[in-house]
Amino acid sequence: MKKEKTAIQPTREEDYSEWYQQVIRAADLAETSPVRGCMVIKPWGYALWENIQRCLDKLFKETGHVNAYFPLFIPLRLMEKEAEHVEGFAKECAVVTHHRLEEDGKNGLKPAGELEEPLVVRPTSETIIGEMYAKWVQSYRDLPILINQWANIVRWEMRTRLFLRTTEFLWQEGHTAHETRNQAWDETMKMLDVYKTFAEKYMAVPVITGEKTAGERFPGADHTFCIEAMMQDRKALQSGTSHFLGQNFAKSAQIQYQSREGQLEYVWTTSWGVSTRLIGAMIMAHGDDNGMVIPPRLAPSHVVILPIIRNDSDMETVLPYCESLAADIRKLRYYERDLEVVIDKREVNAGEKSWQWVKKGIPITVEIGPRDIEENSVYVGRRDQGRRDRYSQNRTEFINSVISVLDDIQNGLFERAKVYRDAHLHRLTTWEEFKVFYTPKNQEKPEIHGGFVRAYWCEDADCETRVNDELGVTIRCIPFDQDHKSKGTCVICGKESRTEVIFAKAY
Numbered sequence: 001m002k003k004e005k006t007a008i009q010p011t012r013e014e015d016y017s018e019w020y021q022q023v024i025r026a027a028d029l030a031e032t033s034p035v036r037g038c039m040v041i042k043p044w045g046y047a048l049w050e051n052i053q054r055c056l057d058k059l060f061k062e063t064g065h066v067n068a069y070f071p072l073f074i075p076l077r078l079m080e081k082e083a084e085h086v087e088g089f090a091k092e093c094a095v096v097t098h099h100r101l102e103e104d105g106k107n108g109l110k111p112a113g114e115l116e117e118p119l120v121v122r123p124t125s126e127t128i129i130g131e132m133y134a135k136w137v138q139s140y141r142d143l144p145i146l147i148n149q150w151a152n153i154v155r156w157e158m159r160t161r162l163f164l165r166t167t168e169f170l171w172q173e174g175h176t177a178h179e180t181r182n183q184a185w186d187e188t189m190k191m192l193d194v195y196k197t198f199a200e201k202y203m204a205v206p207v208i209t210g211e212k213t214a215g216e217r218f219p220g221a222d223h224t225f226c227i228e229a230m231m232q233d234r235k236a237l238q239s240g241t242s243h244f245l246g247q248n249f250a251k252s253a254q255i256q257y258q259s260r261e262g263q264l265e266y267v268w269t270t271s272w273g274v275s276t277r278l279i280g281a282m283i284m285a286h287g288d289d290n291g292m293v294i295p296p297r298l299a300p301s302h303v304v305i306l307p308i309i310r311n312d313s314d315m316e317t318v319l320p321y322c323e324s325l326a327a328d329i330r331k332l333r334y335y336e337r338d339l340e341v342v343i344d345k346r347e348v349n350a351g352e353k354s355w356q357w358v359k360k361g362i363p364i365t366v367e368i369g370p371r372d373i374e375e376n377s378v379y380v381g382r383r384d385q386g387r388r389d390r391y392s393q394n395r396t397e398f399i400n401s402v403i404s405v406l407d408d409i410q411n412g413l414f415e416r417a418k419v420y421r422d423a424h425l426h427r428l429t430t431w432e433e434f435k436v437f438y439t440p441k442n443q444e445k446p447e448i449h450g451g452f453v454r455a456y457w458c459e460d461a462d463c464e465t466r467v468n469d470e471l472g473v474t475i476r477c478i479p480f481d482q483d484h485k486s487k488g489t490c491v492i493c494g495k496e497s498r499t500e501v502i503f504a505k506a507y
Contacts, residue, residue: 007290007355007359008022010022011289019289023283023359024163026291027359029041030162048299058336063191065174066148073096073121074125078127078131081253082220082248085252089123094121097114100113122151123155126249126271127253129147130252134253134255140257144187147175148172151170152171155167162280178269178270179257188225188272189242192225192240198240204410205239208227208229208479209227209228209477210479211223212478214461215461221243221245224242225241225242225243228476228502228504229281230285230420230451231284234451237280237507240273242272247268250267286361295410296363297334299362304341304342304362304364306366306367318370339402358383358387364381365390377394378392378395382405426452429456429488438450438473455491456488456490457492458492458497471505474503474504476504
């Protein structure tokens, strides 16, 4: 049987890593920049990020948070205040040491004007925000502070991959200060649930929630919680984190308040964030061998109309019909948004034009030619279905069905991803079967293998290190749904344990 040609080469099965890069290129989402390790997010990719921002921002504000902005540059002395924090980020920091350029006498420029104190380009903002909170908080009446900022971050990565790991990336970071431990704990859990809701209801990506081990914890935090998603190569992608910081940063920044009893107390703080990595998650969770597949609730545009024009006379009938159809569709609303419609009028071959939109992942494609106008119909394609499944539909029926089709696509993508995740989530009990599970048959060019393993762990850091060193596997989280009455044996060393964890290879 002749193999069907796909728009993306290689396919996921042939070379998943290269497939991912080709999908980004074909969908025109982003490209590498002249600055090593950084990316240029192109309009289609940035529109996707804007929709992520819009939806998350609404969820944040519904939970009482407001937006602010803090400096990109952090004085070195502030980083030094929290020893564990600076140690965790030290190797990733970009540092500004000079404040001007001057001619070098060789037709070039050189840094000049050394700063009295070096400035760290923000790798995260706990320290600079803590400095400001110390000024703002005097009394329990000033609490809680519930602030989020949308910003860029710089972490000097050696191995980069578009959206997943770049030297500079976009994100949001929430930073809150509270009167009591319980209030801060509730905030940490609330925001983790916001991320889970967003991942599943908007991104259509099922996630597992749980706590990070001490070895995987955010530097300076008492507890780190996360959502973990499975990609189609069966690797895990950490898709959001929420940190209970206790009073660690409050003590280093001296964020104190006068309590209701008149005592001077330290506040309790949290931080939480997600980034443009979420775009990578959607590519790898939903994309196929023809390109991107975008969940409708986040799609930059919901429908593209492709006029089929073969001669000048077609222009006079086809384009007005397309404009009229677009106007009718734009009257509809889907998930608190007006429906976004594109009419692609470019003078490009119809087949090529159609394939370009398939690769970009737009949910619904509509082709309209003279025959469709005569029959008052449209020719419809759904991105979640193959090109062979396109169908003709009465214009009015199509307009009336658009919302239900978008919901069907959205829900279908989630169910498809969940079925895939559950099919590759296994319970293992012995080290031998664990090793076999995570060892590729082709060592030189590993095939897609492994998945998630739920197994007991003795909570010994040596076992956690061993599984990483020998197999490249990490403990992704200690899932919340523990049955502490049951017990088993650590899958690595065999010791008795009551703690189950999720193991996986990860990005």
